[in-house]
Amino acid sequence: MKRVVITGAGTINALGLNVPDTMAAMQNGVCGIGPLEFRDVDRLSIQIGGQVKNFEAEARYNRQQMSLYDRFTQFTLAAAKQAIDQSGLTFSGELSAKAGVVLGTAGGGVSTWDDNYRAVYEEGKNRVHPFVVPKLMNNAAAAHVSMEHNLKGPSFTVSTACASSNHAMAQAFAMVRSGMAPVMVTGGSESMLCFGGVKAWEGLRVMSRDACRPFSANRNGMVQGEGAGVFVFEDYDHARARGADILCEVIGFAMTSDASDIVMPSKAGAARAMKGALQDAQINGDQVGYINAHGTGTTANDKTECAAVADVFGAHADRLMISSTKSMHGHLIGGTGAVELLACIMALRDGVIAPTIGYQEPDPECALDVVPNVARDAKVTVALSNAFAFGGMNAVIALRKI
Amino acid sequence: MSIQDQVIAILAEQAVLEPSDVTMASTLEDLGIDSMGVVESIFAIEEAFDVSVPFNANQPGASDFDISSVASIVAGIERLKAEQG
Numbered sequence: 001m002k003r004v005v006i007t008g009a010g011t012i013n014a015l016g017l018n019v020p021d022t023m024a025a026m027q028n029g030v031c032g033i034g035p036l037e038f039r040d041v042d043r044l045s046i047q048i049g050g051q052v053k054n055f056e057a058e059a060r061y062n063r064q065q066m067s068l069y070d071r072f073t074q075f076t077l078a079a080a081k082q083a084i085d086q087s088g089l090t091f092s093g094e095l096s097a098k099a100g101v102v103l104g105t106a107g108g109g110v111s112t113w114d115d116n117y118r119a120v121y122e123e124g125k126n127r128v129h130p131f132v133v134p135k136l137m138n139n140a141a142a143a144h145v146s147m148e149h150n151l152k153g154p155s156f157t158v159s160t161a162c163a164s165s166n167h168a169m170a171q172a173f174a175m176v177r178s179g180m181a182p183v184m185v186t187g188g189s190e191s192m193l194c195f196g197g198v199k200a201w202e203g204l205r206v207m208s209r210d211a212c213r214p215f216s217a218n219r220n221g222m223v224q225g226e227g228a229g230v231f232v233f234e235d236y237d238h239a240r241a242r243g244a245d246i247l248c249e250v251i252g253f254a255m256t257s258d259a260s261d262i263v264m265p266s267k268a269g270a271a272r273a274m275k276g277a278l279q280d281a282q283i284n285g286d287q288v289g290y291i292n293a294h295g296t297g298t299t300a301n302d303k304t305e306c307a308a309v310a311d312v313f314g315a316h317a318d319r320l321m322i323s324s325t326k327s328m329h330g331h332l333i334g335g336t337g338a339v340e341l342l343a344c345i346m347a348l349r350d351g352v353i354a355p356t357i358g359y360q361e362p363d364p365e366c367a368l369d370v371v372p373n374v375a376r377d378a379k380v381t382v383a384l385s386n387a388f389a390f391g392g393m394n395a396v397i398a399l400r401k402i
Numbered sequence: 403m404s405i406q407d408q409v410i411a412i413l414a415e416q417a418v419l420e421p422s423d424v425t426m427a428s429t430l431e432d433l434g435i436d437s438m439g440v441v442e443s444i445f446a447i448e449e450a451f452d453v454s455v456p457f458n459a460n461q462p463g464a465s466d467f468d469i470s471s472v473a474s475i476v477a478g479i480e481r482l483k484a485e486q487g
Contacts, residue, residue: 067442126454127445127448127449127454129442129445130438130441130442130444130445131438131442
């Protein structure tokens with residue numbers, strides 16, 4: 001079994017267009033959620049989100065690329081470049097043949113579906129651009145990353161709703177740990193902030209109209225975000241041999257399935273996932289200093305998640321810190337675990353715990369240290385990142401300071 | 403703009419060339435337009451001329467629309483426009 005480390009990180013999200021800006025915003029408790037800006041937004045009852053601003057896709061990609069890159073692919077490629085640049089790796093020869101890319105997304109090219117359905121249904125057009133299919137397909141982002149960076153090993157896309165990124169990163173971790181690949185590029189992305197994407201979520205009646213306030217007694221739902229997080233997972237010996245800067249170590253993961261309800265979370269499923277990650281990492285619960293919560297800001301998730309944490313950690317649950325950065329960047333759905341992994345890296349490497357902003361009233365059903373409103377300096381050696389998806393599919397990743 | 407000039411402009415843009423580099427005798431292969439580029443060019447032609455081009459990428463030679471050269475494409479469009487009345 002190989003040890004696995006992270007040697008590169010990149011992101012595009014509502015808090016920043018790179019990792020340093022995103023971490024600075026998390027440190028300062030900045031809220032990236034604001035009024036949505038896109039066509040027909042006035043016909044939505046939910047008009048806020050963590051939208052990426054000033055991305056300027058047309059300045060980043062040429063006309064031909066734009067005809068093939070949905071917004072979720074654009075975000076992914078920008079984040080992947082940052083991560084791979086930071087790692088210092090170039091992929092050629094045997095490394096290229098073995099290294100791959102595993103990414104998560106729930107919806108893939110949602111705005112491409114939206115734009116083209118609009119064209120044929122609303123505008124009555126009888127013809128769409130020839131690249132609609134390769135643009136909207138869920139594996140488009142992973143495919144373009146593989147082409148851009150010459151990654152010829154195992155590459156695919158994982159789609160498990162809100163846990164997509166965590167499942168993807170867990171898979172990439174397992175592949176490096178087993179020796180199957182020396183390096184894997186992994187993470188995820190999502191871009192559902194268009195009329196049809198938000199309209200679909202509205203239907204569920206779980207969205208907040210004003211703010212995402214995880215764990216706060218007056219929370220009233222989730223707020224969508226968009227963006228990408230991409231990382232370079234590397235065999236520790238490979239990274240050491242080339243003198244790479246190591247951000248942290250990935251030490252374990254677990255995936256569980258509630259096998260109970262399509263949308264309601266289960267305490268047992270979440271608890272089994274956290275317990276499983278500790279077991280896989282061969283650590284005790286009391287070593288965990290920080291949990292990046294799934295923390296969606298819905299009534300159901302937050303109380304179930306807190307109860308699961310209490311079950312798994314016992315008395316230590318009152319000593320560890322747990323925060324939800326969704327309060328700042330929104331819920332990136334299939335990309336959320338990837339962006340949230342940055343909060344874990346910041347905790348381990350920089351000793352700064354990202355806060356849960358928008359916290360106003362304690363909830364007895366969420367009576368944990370949720371790092372309310374203000375970031376905190378703390379030494380943490382082990383962190384967990386939770387993702388509990390619709391479909392009852394859970395994935396928890398464990399990381400350690402190095 | 404004449405049909406010929408419009409076709410040349412479309413193909414030049416697809417091939418990332420100047421229109422002056424595209425002649426009536428040029429083939430799409432000469433211009434470096436690959437199979438996906440052909441499909442994109444046909445889409446652009448359909449949009450520009452409001453015609454429906456009968457073309458199946460699996461059997462490019464079998465369709466009534468001859469894409470072997472710029473001249474044959476122009477002739478094909480002229481025929482389609484004439485059929486439209």
